[in-house]
Amino acid sequence: MTQATALPASAPGTLSRASVLLLVSALVVGVALVAGPRSGAVLAIGLGFGLALEGFRFGFTGPWRRMILERDASGLLAQLLAIGIVACAALPLLAANGAELKGAHAPIGLAMVGGAFVFGAAMQIVLGCGSGTLVNAGSGNAVGAVALPFFAIGSFAGAYHLTWWTDLGSLPVMALSGVGGLAVTLAGLAGLAVLALVLGRKGSHRLPARYWGAALVLAALAILHLVVAGQPWGVVYGLGLWVAKAVVAVGGDLSGSVFWSAPANAAQVEASLLTDMTSLTDLGIIGGAALVAWWRAGFASPVGVLPARAWVAVIVAGLVLGYSSRLAFGCNIGAFFSGIATGSAHGWVWFVAAFAGSYVGIRLRPALGLEARR
Template sequence: AFLFGIGMQLGGGCASGTLYAIGGGRTVMFVTLLFFIVGATIGAYHLPFWTEEMPAFEPYSLATSTGLGYGGAWLVSIILFGLIAWITLIIEKKRKAPKMAPVPSAKGWHRILRGSWPLFAAAIALALLNALTLMTRGTPWGITSAFALWGSKIAGAFGVDVASWGYWQGANAASLEASIFADSTTVLNFGVILGAFIASAAGGLFKFTQVTAGNFAASVIGGLLMGYGARLAFGCNIGAYFGGIASFSLHGYIWGVLALAGTFLALYLRPLFGLSVPKSNDSVC
């Protein structure tokens, strides 16, 4: 997760952010995605070492390991999120807040079709769609496992015996043999790209952007770190963080703390590649 946090700042987006930016025509993100796939594939190859030869804790669930039950775990989570939001507002009031972009003036169908949507509407949509994803395929929303699959299939096409890797043994073996379109994560990823393209085109925002030597190098390093880190951490900020916390798993919270630490460090690395340091109201994802 720490590696992923660094990579997210250098690569210009997280896993979903990379797909979203590609759908919007941000050219350098194709480089990020390419090396994201490379990093994820290397991570899949190395994963048995990290999971079988390194020390590990037993799985810990806020619901079942504490005796709170799912209702109690949900309530504790909501209280925790409320405290985080409250502390954030207090800190924000004590500092000089950066200027925010003007609120879109469009209303009605025009705003629904062309944006931008209010944050609460996006949050509700994400929550409902994540629940629908969980009910449809039996697991929370994920992104990066598909990158490992794509990279492994490409490596296999060049003669690499990926089927012998520990990562592709057991339940994962069928995915390697089947079409990528039989993989629900792959379908979801293509859906993100298509949705971003439709949204950016409808809003008149789709355009290809310039690639410089600095952001090219940052995208290569960032993509590799995100891909490798995501495999070790069992997902990105969607599969491991968002999905982990929604599933009451302790690893989701650990992921968030360590990714923030990596992000903080990467803020000092971005200028080395000619990248600006994001303001508090900016986002790379």
């Protein structure tokens, strides 16, 4: 997660930490009473994701950046470890409970590959992927806070136009399953880990304790999310849904979009936000990251000085992040993490394209004025 710039300092105030934890617990219970135990549980899992990502200072963008610039493979290895653990549980669960659980499966196509590449570049510009932008915004990072609403707008727009893009050409959905699928997935992860070790600098195979903790906790939460929510951990759909609801609330018409007028999505737009599993997880991530930041010392941290062009770049990158992630059928979480963990071939292609895009984003960042001056 980027720490380059942050919102103004804010002290914890008069509430004790125990009081805040009690309020958060009451919120989860309240959601469970209003929308059902499942919704309350998913919100709690989302809080867990936010607590883990910010608490362990772990993400997906930063480790890729360090692998490219410093040949530090440790963060990428921790990600692969977490995905492998989830796969060991998710693939058998999907095979045994296909009617109740669904995987993060999507087709490989021209728009999907292009979207993943562009997403990889944009996430390095703002130093935040889908989950990273949520965590950065929740923890008081100004770049994340500015990028998040535009990410949501881009996600809505990308979904609105999705059919036009997929009509450019795509393959049928390809997904691994069962024992054989698990073996292939683990072999692929092991092969990617070996490649990272070969390309990484000496000693970067040693994972610090916080990486081990992050990998194990995130894997456990992801498995729990699949079981409770009935779907893998994802981010992007919820953000677009928030904007879709706002558009309808002000009298907008979504009938012109094949995606938003589809029965399931149209029903979700009309339903309570507390019934959407992805939205609950996203809100939980923001809240969990905010709790960690508040617990540590409020939201105080040095504020970097960024030129005007940098803030324009953040807004544009936020829009691009949302739009491209819809075309790519997910971000680092929904496509890379959950896609590979549930056997989707598109997750592997997404990783290659997004990692290549990250090279571009890393080189664009200084030119856009996003290396903060102190």
